[in-house]
Amino acid sequence: MARHSIVCEGLSKQYRIGADRGEMMLREALVRAITRPFRKPSEDELIWALRDVSLEVGEDEVVGVVGRNGSGKTTLLKLLSRITYPTSGSVQVEGRVASLVEVGTGFHNELSGRENVFLNGSIMGLKRREIAEHFDAIVEFSGVGRFIDTPIKRYSTGMRLRLGFAVAAHLFPDVLLVDEVLAVGDAEFQQKCLDTLHDVGQSGRTVLFVSHNLEAVESLCPRTIWIDRGWLRMDGPSREVIASYMEETTTGHAASVDLTEDAHRSGGREARFTRIEFLDAEGRPKDVVQSGDALTLRLHYHAERQVRQPYFGLILSTEFGALVAHPNSWTDGLEVGSIGPGDGSIDLVIDRLPLMPGAFPITLWMNRHSDSQPIDHLDHCAVLTVKPPERDLIGRILERRTGAVYLDSHWEIPA
Amino acid sequence: MNLREIVRSRELLYFLVWRDVKIRYKQTLLGVAWAVLQPLATMLVFTVFFGNLAKISTDDEAVPYAVFSYIALLPWTFFAAALTNAGNSLVTNTDLLTKVYFPRAILPASTVLAGLVDLAIASVLLLPLLAFYGITPDATILVLPLAVGLLVLLALGLGMFLAALNVAYRDVKYALPFAVQLLLFVTPVIYPTTIIPEKFRYLMALNPLGGIIETCRAAVLPGRAIDWGQFGVAAAVTAVVFAAGALYFHSTERRFADIV
Numbered sequence: 173m174a175r176h177s178i179v180c181e182g183l184s185k186q187y188r189i190g191a192d193r194g195e196m197m198l199r200e201a202l203v204r205a206i207t208r209p210f211r212k213p214s215e216d217e218l219i220w221a222l223r224d225v226s227l228e229v230g231e232d233e234v235v236g237v238v239g240r241n242g243s244g245k246t247t248l249l250k251l252l253s254r255i256t257y258p259t260s261g262s263v264q265v266e267g268r269v270a271s272l273v274e275v276g277t278g279f280h281n282e283l284s285g286r287e288n289v290f291l292n293g294s295i296m297g298l299k300r301r302e303i304a305e306h307f308d309a310i311v312e313f314s315g316v317g318r319f320i321d322t323p324i325k326r327y328s329t330g331m332r333l334r335l336g337f338a339v340a341a342h343l344f345p346d347v348l349l350v351d352e353v354l355a356v357g358d359a360e361f362q363q364k365c366l367d368t369l370h371d372v373g374q375s376g377r378t379v380l381f382v383s384h385n386l387e388a389v390e391s392l393c394p395r396t397i398w399i400d401r402g403w404l405r406m407d408g409p410s411r412e413v414i415a416s417y418m419e420e421t422t423t424g425h426a427a428s429v430d431l432t433e434d435a436h437r438s439g440g441r442e443a444r445f446t447r448i449e450f451l452d453a454e455g456r457p458k459d460v461v462q463s464g465d466a467l468t469l470r471l472h473y474h475a476e477r478q479v480r481q482p483y484f485g486l487i488l489s490t491e492f493g494a495l496v497a498h499p500n501s502w503t504d505g506l507e508v509g510s511i512g513p514g515d516g517s518i519d520l521v522i523d524r525l526p527l528m529p530g531a532f533p534i535t536l537w538m539n540r541h542s543d544s545q546p547i548d549h550l551d552h553c554a555v556l557t558v559k560p561p562e563r564d565l566i567g568r569i570l571e572r573r574t575g576a577v578y579l580d581s582h583w584e585i586p587a
Numbered sequence: 588m589n590l591r592e593i594v595r596s597r598e599l600l601y602f603l604v605w606r607d608v609k610i611r612y613k614q615t616l617l618g619v620a621w622a623v624l625q626p627l628a629t630m631l632v633f634t635v636f637f638g639n640l641a642k643i644s645t646d647d648e649a650v651p652y653a654v655f656s657y658i659a660l661l662p663w664t665f666f667a668a669a670l671t672n673a674g675n676s677l678v679t680n681t682d683l684l685t686k687v688y689f690p691r692a693i694l695p696a697s698t699v700l701a702g703l704v705d706l707a708i709a710s711v712l713l714l715p716l717l718a719f720y721g722i723t724p725d726a727t728i729l730v731l732p733l734a735v736g737l738l739v740l741l742a743l744g745l746g747m748f749l750a751a752l753n754v755a756y757r758d759v760k761y762a763l764p765f766a767v768q769l770l771l772f773v774t775p776v777i778y779p780t781t782i783i784p785e786k787f788r789y790l791m792a793l794n795p796l797g798g799i800i801e802t803c804r805a806a807v808l809p810g811r812a813i814d815w816g817q818f819g820v821a822a823a824v825t826a827v828v829f830a831a832g833a834l835y836f837h838s839t840e841r842r843f844a845d846i847v
Contacts, residue, residue, distance in 0.1 A: 187845065257841040277686045282614065283606070287609070294598055295599060
């Protein structure tokens, strides 16, 4: 076997959560020091993001990393790239490391595309000479073309993404750590990312690829590791690991998902989503959702105070991140009126679910009417798992992914 | 905080300085004139109120208050801006801290160095000002780079300390503007050190900024002796402040990404 470029031993990382986290004011720290001088943070204020992970990755290996949201995948990448440091254990990474936790890190709106390429490139660790050398190739790759001297605040989201990824594609590191870059952008962009990763992998470099796109992981990576609640659950050939992972994550379907603890939220917070329920036409909890079913998504919320005329939206996407549907109460003509203070709920009623079997991440939001700013925005807070319809008696639909939309259609031969 | 790594990342330092300078004057009507306008306007107001009305002495009949205060306002304006920007440099670049690895000290350092560009621009105005009053600096002006070097070290040391503290305690963000305002009055910018009674001078010496500013004045103005004792104390205090700031920064930088 070739030399190892990544060696971790007993890697653990503990985070503090709750009151101790983030912007503590000096006053609180002083009060705490005076009132509870010898108190150690209690166990429930600490979480292990990663526990005792030992891992060796060879010089020319391309390894996939799978696991649920919050299982510690990103923490692992951050430890490998020295953005953060382990609580215990050791990390050793040989050669130049590039971590793509996102693309376009440090992009500044006021600067032109050209200026941002140099800025971002140097943030990612390139020398000015190297950026200049690859500059034309980067512009070509991004497809930004004649807008390269325009301030990027005039760019579309897609253009920014492509420019950011174009720089990333020309980093030529020894070790490339990729975190879910593919969750953004359109299908074409995602394909481009995958092709680039494939090329990097082929060129004998070490790649660690974190993704929810299991299909991409399987096709890019011969080996996959599965991280589950901080532990290294499984490490082996991708096909086997992904099969076990799929088996555990897609069996059963919680008819109700608690959202109060979801960390991936943003917004003004005067109201928050607390729960999403999957119900059938009669309002009973629905454990199994099948293509073509009647389905009601009941969104529960809690409002701290009265909120006037909020509007609600729900984004359904594929596992690959492609947008499937984005209904919202305003365009659908529902006047919500005022909500709160207190608990309430709103239903999204789907008569016949037009989705093929598969897993569809759900993003929820509610916005203020006055300034269209988010009150609460929950990224990928639940997954709608769709099973094959009853009529698929012979299991053909289950066989292979056949698009996202379940067409209300049938075949016939004209008389 | 590995010195070798910082040297290796000097191009990133350069790009961040360049970004700061570039962005500061984008979409402004007056552009780089802002760098001059701030100390110039302050000097005019000071000259009217402190020079003409309050008649604060400049130690030397031949030195008009306008020149006396402008020479002090150049390092002062730099220091005030550098301290504020460096102190906030980590929390305003949260996305960089949590997404990429690079030597963290680059962030406060880049804001301080970007301030030097403003200082250089604002200093150009000193030439016509000196010419207008017929003042020709003598050889002591060669000491000026030494004083500016010390000024940068002081801003950097204190800036690193405040930046690291700001990550954990956002009090810094609120306290900084207020502290800078107070600092102006305990530093000989408006007045010369000599108006302070002899027996309290040692207290003033603890503020190294005073020694640095007085040295700047003595370096530019002819016939004003450099107080090497005062400068030496300022240099010693600056060295301590810089070492303490760098040490505190180094001991906390591993946690920045976790708690910012």
